[in-house]
Amino acid sequence: MAYKDQVWAKGLVAKVEAKVRKLLAESPSCHDWDHTQRVWRTACHLAEQEAADMLLVEVAALMHDIGRVAELRDQGRTCHARLGAAMVPELLADMDVSCQAFIDAVAECVRSHRYRRRDGVGPQSLEAKIVYDADKLDSMGAIGIGRSFHFAGRIGARVHNTSEEALNSDSYSVEDSAYREYLVKLRFLHDHILTPSGRALAKRRHQFMVDFFAEINREVRGEDLAK
Amino acid sequence: MAYKDQVWAKGLVAKVEAKVRKLLAESPSCHDWDHTQRVWRTACHLAEQEAADMLLVEVAALMHDIGRVAELRDQGRTCHARLGAAMVPELLADMDVSCQAFIDAVAECVRSHRYRRRDGVGPQSLEAKIVYDADKLDSMGAIGIGRSFHFAGRIGARVHNTSEEALNSDSYSVEDSAYREYLVKLRFLHDHILTPSGRALAKRRHQFMVDFFAEINREVRGEDLAK
Known part of the structure; x- marks a missing residue:
């Protein structure tokens, strides 16, 4: 997008950072400001490697979890990705962003960053793929x-349950352990990473998880x- | 202790198991029945290796955390080891244990199993050392x-904080992370294991933690x- 000289683009990242930090103040620490900061940094790294639109990636990475507080509050009834995408236009308008294409592109990144998608649309743009990968890597x-x-x-x-009974249990149940999360989601993530630079990082992180859960089971x- | 033929010794482990399982039903899962079961099994292994009094070790390992619920409820004001030891005589009397030396020996194991001791008395008997080691290994x-x-x-x-500011924070604070626990306690445990068989197990588990925290910091x- 050709917006480098636009007034609204100047200082935007700092404004978004301050706003999101405030929005996530109430978020429990799995999806808190620490997580968003790590995703932001990883996304910048991937954007550089993949020669993507850096401003778009930074703003979208910062905003990817702005709907989380609501989803955590109602134990998963709200879809934080959908809610977050719906929050984007007003937040960016408040920061004087006047480019509709940019606003739409950020909203797409936020809407499609979720692994457990409630609709069929995955990340389409390179920047959406990067935000998705950075979030999964964390x-x-x-x-x-x-x-x-x-x-x-x-x-x-529970802390742990070596048996696969964890698999037949529900989210937010007593069996919703780290191992359940690994069995239903984490062990598959490396196959769903969308960018070449993301895949390189995922390989090491995947193997680390495999070894960890083998050891805890032992x-x-x-x-x-x-x- | 010479009690193998005593009536009270027969079926005692099963009775203690049933009682402790009930007492720990309310205990959050870091110190729950799963934890006690693991400590029990590890303690049996160490007792075999060290040729210790198996009945004493089994009963004491099962009972080591019976004071935990109270300590967790008041965020550490109660000392669960001291409270647990005080609970032992009545619980064992209810199970018709009539040997005072056995009761005292179990109470000693429970009283001295704690790493962060509030008084200066560590485990003295072989069996108390075994219960201590089994608990630390978990x-x-x-x-x-x-x-x-x-x-x-x-x-x-917080999930994690790579800086050592965690070290200057308090228990039950927002910086009471896994890494804080590692910095103030877990990384030193291997030096405080008391039995040779325990030390052999601790070596591997220690190295696994060292590697894990190096990786998460990376x-x-x-x-x-x-x-």
Whole structure:
């Protein structure tokens, strides 16, 4: 998009950062400002590697979870991606963004960043793919492991359950453990990363998760006692 | 202790198991029945290796956290080890245990199993050392990592904070993260394991934690993006 000289583009990232930081102040820490900052940084890295529109990527990465507080508050009835996309136009208008194409592009990134999609439309633009990848990468590796145990603790689920009974349980149930999240989602993420630079990072983070859950199962089954 | 033929010793482990399972029903999952079961199994393994009094170890391992619910309820004002030891005589009397030496020995194991001791008395008997080691081993390795993030989630602390500012914060604060727990306690545990068989297990679990926190710091600082 040709907007580099537009008045509204100047200082926009800082304005969005300040606004989102405020919006996420109430968000529990799996999807808090720390998470958004990591996604933002990863997205910048991917945007550089993939020669994408940096301003669009930065604004969209910062805004990707602005609907989260509402979804967490009603335990998943709200779709945070859809709500977030709906919040984008007004927020950007308040920051004097006057380019409708830019607003639409940010909204697309926010709407399509979700792994568990409620409609069939995945990320289409390069920038939407980057925001999606950056968000997924933060659910992988050691940080993904930490976030999933943390989430289980927050909702009062079990620490761990080696058996696959976790698989037959529901979100927000006592079996909604980190291992359930791994079985139903995390272990598949590396196959759904959309950019080449994202895939390179995902490979390492995926293997780290595989090794971690193998080890926790070994320990919890008492298999390391036997040696 | 010479009690193998005593009437009270028969079926005691099953009775204690049933009672403790009930007592821990309300306990949040870092210190729940799952944890106690793992400590019990590890303690049995160590007792076998160290040729310890198996009945004493089993009963004490099962009972080690019976004071936990109270401590968690008042955010640490109660000392669960001291409270648990005080609960032992009545519970065992209800199960017709008539040997005072056995009751005292169980109470000692429960009183001295705690890492953050409020008085200066550590585990003295072989059996108390075994219960202590088994409990510490469950705070190490992948399961220790999982439990510490889970605890942070339960109390609403941050997922992670790579800086050592975590060190200068308090228990139950927003900085009481898994990494804080690692910095103030988990990374030192391997040096405090008391039995040779326990030390062998601790070595592997310690290294796993070291590698995990190195990796999460790498990810959270964005160091794996640079490659």
